[in-house]
Amino acid sequence: MTVTPTPAEVRQSEVGRARRRKEDARLVTGQTRWTDNIQAPGLLHIAFLRSPMAHARITRVDVSAAREMPGVVAAFSGADFGAEQGSLPCAWPVTEDIVIPDHPPMATETVRYVGEAVACVVATDRYRAADALEAIEIDYEPLPPVLDLEKALDADSPLVHDAGNRAYTWTLSNGDVEAAFRDAPVVISRTFRQQRLIPAAMEPRAVVVTPLGDEYTVHTSTQIPHILRFLLASVTGVPEHRLRVIAPDVGGGFGSKLQCTAEEVLCLLAAKRLGRPVKWTESRSEGNLTVHHGRDQLQRVQIAAEADGRLRGMKIDLLADMGAYLMLVTPGIPLLGAFMYNGVYKMAAYDFRCTGVFTTKMPTDAYRGAGRPEATFAIERLMDELAAEIGVDPVEVRRRNWITHGEFPYDTVAGLTYDSGDYEAATEKALQLFGYDKLRAEQKDRRDRGDTVQLGIGISTYTEMCGLAPSRVLGQLGNASGGWEQADVRVLPTGKVEVATGATPHGQGHVTAWSQIAADALGVPFEDVSVVYGDTAVVPRGWDTYGSRSLAIGGVAVHLACEKVKEKARRVAAHLMEIDPGDLEYAEGAFRVRGAPAEQGRSIQELAAAVFNAHDMPEGIEPRLDSSATFDPANFSFPHGTHLCAVEVDTETGFTKIRSYVAVDDVGTVVNPLIVDGQVHGGIAQGIGQALYEEAVHDAEGNLLTTTLADYLVPSAADLPAFVTGRTETPATSNPLGVKGVGEAGTIASTPAVVNGIVDALRHLGVRDVQMPCTPERVWRAIGGAS
Template identity: 50%
Template sequence: MGAAGAETAERGLPGGNGYVGRALKRKEDPRLITGRATYVDDLVLPGTLYAAIVRSPEAHARIASIDVSAAAAREGIEAVFTGEDMDDLAAPCPMVWVPPGVEVHVPDHWPLARGKVGYVGQAVAVVLGSDKYAVVDAAEEVLVDYEPLPVVVDPEAALRDGAPIIHEQFGTNQVFEWELAGGDVDAAFAEADVVMERRVVNHRTAGAAIEPRGALAEWREDHLTLWSSTQIPHVARVILSIELGIPEERIRVVAPEVGGGFGSKLQVYGEETLTAWCARKTGRPVKWTATRSDDMLTTHHGRDQIDYVRIAATREGELKAIDVRVIQDCGSYHLIEGPVIPTFTSCVVSGVYDFDAVRTTIVGVFTNKVTTDAIRGAGRPEATHLIEVCIDQLADELGIDRLELRRRNFIRDFPNERPHGFVYDSGDYDGTLDKCLELLDLDGFRREQEQLRSDPDRPVYRGVGFSTYVEICGLGPSRALGPDGWGMQGGYFESAQVRVLPTGGVMVYTGTSPHGQGLETSMAQIVADRLGLAPDAVEVIHGDTNTGPFGKDTYGSRSLSVGGEAVARAAEKVQDKAKRIVAHKLEAAPEDIEVAEGVFRVKGSPEQSMTLAEVATEAYIPADLPEGLEAGLDEISFYDPDNFVWPFGAHACVVEVDAETGRVEIVRWIAVDDCGPAINPKLIDGQVHGGAVHAIGQALYERIHYDEAGQLVTGTFVDYGLPTAAEVPSFETARTETRSPTNTLGVKGVGEAATIAASPAIVNAVIDALRPLGVRYIDMPLTSERVWNAIQEAKR
C-alpha cells in the first residue's frame, strides 16, 4: 500500500462504506428534471414591485439630462430613480484586486450611471411598478439626452497616442501593467538557436448560462434579504454591506437553484445592489429579472486577449524560454475581480513544459465595452491555447513530430517548482498522453487520413489535434492569493459544518455554493463514508448566508479540493467524537474503533458495534458521556490549503473540413484527464462533457462582436452561435489517477479542465487537416467563412 496509502486508510480517507468512488446518481436531479426546483424568478412575495432598467444606447457619452416625468406619470408606476437619487450609497462597487507595487486604475462604478456612460447597455435609470409589463413600457418613456463622445473598441487602438480617453481622470486607457517572471529570459533568447513568434487572438465570449441573472430584495425590520442567481452569496453579503453602508449581520443573501454560472455569476452586479436599495427606499420587495438580451449585453464577458508569444528553443527541440505579452481588453469598468483574471494566464503560460525561463507581461486596457471577467477557466484557457498552438507551430518549424516535441519537454519530477515560483504538486503527463493515444490509434488514423486526401472526388480533409494541459485551481491558498501575495483582498479558505441529528440523520452546511456541479451528491458521499451511513441520509445545505459558517463560495474549481476537504475534515471531527462515545459505551479504546459496513465497531470484534443513530442518541441524551466530552455531534472546519492543486490531461480532437465550404465537423473527441481519485466518476464525466462543449463553442461558433460604434452585434442567440447537441460528438473519456498531496482526499478540480484543454486541440486539428493546402494558422472562431478564406489565401 505504501506509507501514504497506509496513512490514508488509517484516517478513513476514503473508506467506511465505500460510497466514495462510485458513480451514484445525483441527489439533486429529481427536483431539477421534474421542474420542482425553485429559481429566483419563481419567487413571489406579496406587494412586489418589478424593476425595468433604462439602458444606454450609446457606447460613450455624457448624460446631459434625464426626464422621468412621463414614465413616472403612468398608471401603476411606483417610482423612477436615476443615479443622482442614489447619493446615499456608501460606496461604488469595490474592486478587490490590489496587487502590491502595481498601480491599477479603478473608476467609480455605480449601479446607475452618474454623468457619463461607457458602454452600450449601462444602466441609467430604473422604473418600479406593480406590473412587470407596464414597467417595461414606462421605461421607454424615460427621456435621456446624451452628448456622444468618441468610441474605442479595439484595445490596441485604445493604447495608441490620440485615442479617445474613456476615463479622463487617469489620462490613459491603460488599466495596469503587471509582470510575472522567473529565470533569465533575455539570456535564453539571446542564446537560442530558434525563436518562434506568433500573435494569438483569444476572442471575447459570453457565459450564456441557461438562467439569466435575477434578484429579489426584501427589506423588513431594518434587515435585508436578497435572493440572487449568484455563485457567491457569502461574498455578496460582504460587498452589499460595503455598498449599502449597513452592518453585515443585517443582510441575508440566498442563492436558490442557480441555472448555471460558468463564472458569469461570480459578481455583485449593479442590479443586485439596485434592487436592494430600491427595496429599502420604497419599503416593498423589488424584483428584477434579466431578459436574454439584457444578459448578453450586461453580464460580464470573458477572454478577449491578444497574446504576443515568443518561444526560445534549440534546434534539437529543447524548450528554453517563453515570453508572452498579453493585451487584455477590460471593458470600460471593473466589477469585483475584473483586472485580476488575465494574471491567471501567467500561472500556467508555460504549460506542461520544462522551460528554464518564463515571463508574462500583462497590460489591461479600457475600451467602450462591457466588463470582462471570469468565464469558465478564467485566464487559464487562454494560456493553454497560446502554448499549445505555438508548440505545434514550433514543431513544424523544427521539423520534429508534434507529439515528440511535447514528450522531449514534459516536466517529469514532482512536486516541481517552476521558474516563476509556482509549485506543481503532482503530474504524469506521459501517462495521460499514452492513454489518449491508445484510445485514438494514431497509426490507424494516419492511414485513413491519407486515403481521404488521395480521393479527388471528396474535398474533405481530416485532421487530428492534440492538447496537453495543466491547470492551476483549488483557490486558495490565502497566503498566495491574499493581500500580501497576489493582492486579493480576502481569504481563500473554505468552511463546512457537519451536524448529526438526534435520530442519526446528518446535515452538512457547506460554504461553497454549487450551481450544477453535483456537490450535494459528492459531499454526501464523502460524509457517508466517514460516518457509516448512506448518502441518502445526508442532507447538504448551501447558498444561504444565514445557515452554516461563512464560506468563500464556488469558482476556480475549488469546491471539492477546498470545500470537499473542509467537509471531510468536519466529518472526521464528528467521527473522532463518535468513536470516543462508542469506545466508552463498549469499554474499548477509541483507537480500536473503526467505521465499517455501516457501523462503528471494535476492530477484530465486529459483533461489538453501534450505528450512528445509536451514537447520536447517546450524544444528545448525555447521561453517560466520557468525562470532559460535551453533548452533541456537531463540528465545523475551516480549511485553507498550503498550495493550489494542478490537474492535467491530454485531449485529442479529430475533425473533417470541407474545403469547398470551410465547414468544420468534429467527428471524434478523446479526453483523458487526471483530477486525482474520483469521488463520483459520473460527475466527472458530466463536467468534462460540459467543459469540452464550452470550448467547442468558442473555437468554432461563439463570438461576442462589437462594431466600431460600440454596438453589440451578437447580442441574441440568433447571432451568438452556441453549439447544440447536433454540433458536438460523443465524447470518449478516460482518466489517470495521480493524487494531489495538497489535500487528504487527493482530489483536484475538474469543472474547468476540459474548457482549458479543448480549444487548441480543435485549432491544431483543423491546421493538421489543411496542411496539404498550405494553411498554417487561423484564429478562433473557426467559422466556415474564416476557414474558407484561409484556404483561398493559402492558394494564392
C-alpha cells in the same frame, strides 16, 4: 471462531461510485427554487433603462413621465440614488499603481458601455415596468467610443477615464530570457486573439430583495452568496448582520455569477427606499449585454527552442481588455494565466507582461477557466507550430519537453510547484483510445488524393492550477479574498446526517458528491446524508464556488468535519461502554472494541440519540454530535490530461466538423465518475464553442451585435460528436482525499485541440493559423478561397 462477512455485508466505498445525482430530478424539471420562482406578498418588479451609447455624457434625465404611468410605484435615475449607491467593488488590485475608476451601479454623469443602467422603473408587474421605461427621457452628448485594444493605448486615443486607458502593467520574469532567445536555433512568434465571449448560463440572472424592518433578504442567482453579503454591505452601507443572502438553486454561472452586480445593488436600494419586495429577472438579450464578458486578450507570444525542439524560453506580451470598469476580479484574470503559459513543459527562462486596457465595452471578468484557457491555447498552439517547424510529430515535440513522471514535485519556470502528474500515462491512453496512427494514415491518404474534405488531428496536453486556493498565495497576488472553505457536519437525533457547506453549488452536483464523502467518512448510507448550502443564515461562512475549488477545498472540509465528529462520538461511546477511547475502532458506522463483533458496539445512530437526550454524557462534552472544519490547502491542485480532436474540414466551404474527440483527464481521486464525465463533456463543449462558434461582436459605434442566441452561436448536442473520455488517477498530494478540480479542465484543454486540428488539416495548403472562432468563412479565406 472468526466470522468472515459475506460480500453483501462489506460496505462498498461511496467514493468512486457513479451515483446518479440526488438533485437532478427537481433541477431538470424546474420544480425547484430558481430565483425567478421566488414570490413575496406585495412584490414589485424593476426594469432598467440601459444606455444605447457606448460612450456619452448624460446631460438630462427626466423620469417624471414614467412615474405617472399606470402601475408605476417609483422611477429612479442614478442621481436619485446619489452617494448611497456607492461604487461596485474590485477586489483584486494587481499592482500598487493600478487605476480603479469609480463605478456607480447606475451611471450618473457618463456612460461607458452600451447596456449600462441609466434609470429604472419599479412597477406592479413586469409589463408595466417595461412600458414605463419608454416614457423616460434622457439626453446624451456623444463621446468617442474606445473599442480597439491597441489603439486605446495610443497617446491621442480618446479616454475612457480621465486617468488614462492603461489600468495596469503586471510583469513576471524568471531566468535569462534574452540569453534563451539569443542564438536560439528556432524562434516562433505568433499573435493570437482571444475573442470576447459571453457566458451564456442557462438560467438568466435574477434578484429578489425582501425587506423585513431594517433587515433585507437577497435571493439572487449568484455563485457567491457569502462573498456577496459583505460586498453588498460595504457598497450600500446596509450592515452585514442585517443582510441575508440566499443563492437558491442556480442554473449555471461559469464565472459570470462570481460578481457583485449593479442590479443586485440597485434592487437592494429600491427595496430599501420603498419598503417592499423588488424582483428583477433579466432577459437573454439584457444578459448578453450586461453579464460580464470573458477572455478578450491580444497575445503576442514567442518561444525559443533548440533544433531538436527542446524549449529554451518564452516571452508573453498581453493586452487584456478590461472593458469600461474593473469589476470584482477583472484585473486578476490574466494573472491566473501568467502562471500557466509554460504548460506542462520545462524551460529555463520566462518573461510575462500584461497590460490591462480600458475600452468602452462591458467589463470582462471570470469566465470558465479564467486566464488559464488563454494561456493553454497559446502554448499548445505554439507547440504544434514548433513541431511543424522542426518536422516532428506534435506528440513527439511534447514528449521532448514535458515534465516526466519521475520529476514531480516540479518547480516550474513560472514559480509554481506542480505536486504530481503523469503526462506519459495520460497521453498513451489517449493515443490508444483515439486510434492515432490509423487517423494519421487516413490523413495522409486524403492529402494524397486531394480530397475535398481534409482530416486534421489536434492535440492538447494541458495542465492547470485550480482549487483556488491557498489563502496565503491569494494574498501574495494582491487578491483580497481568502481561499479556505468550511463545512459543518451534524448528526441528527435519528442518526441522519446534515452537511452544511460553504461551497455553494450552481449545478455541479455538490449534494451528491458531498453525500458520498460523508457517507464514507461516517459509515452511514448515502441516502442518509443531506446537504444544505447557499443561505448565509443557514451556512454563515464560506468562500463559495469558482476556480474548480469546491471538491479540492470544500469537499475536503466535509471529510475533515466528519473525522472530527467521529472523534467526538468516540469519546461518547467510550464513556457509555466504560472503556478507554483508544481501545475502540470505528467500522461499518459503529464504534466497537477492537476485534469484537459489530453488534456489541455502539452505532453512530445510537450515539446520536444518546447525545441528544444527554442523560449520560462524559465530562466536558457538549450535547451536540456535530463539528465544523475548514480546509486551506498549502498548494493548488493541478489536473492535467491529453485531449485529441479529429476534424474534417470541407475545403470548398470552410466548414469544420468534429469527427471524434478523446479526452483523457487526470483529476486525481474520482469521487463520482458520472459527475466528472459531465463536467468534462460540458467543458469540452464550451471550449469548442470558443474555437468554432462564439464571439461577442461590436459595430464601429460600440453597439453589441450579438444580443441574441441567433447571433451569438453556442453549440448544442446536435453539433458535437460523442465524446470518448478516459482517465488516469494520480492523486493530488495537497489534500487528504487526493482530489483535484475538474470544473474548468475540459474548457481549458479543448479550444487549442480543435484549432490545432483545423490548422493541421490545412497546413499542406499553407495555412498556419485561423482566427477564432474558426467560422466557415474564415477557414475558407485562410485556404485562399477568396483569391
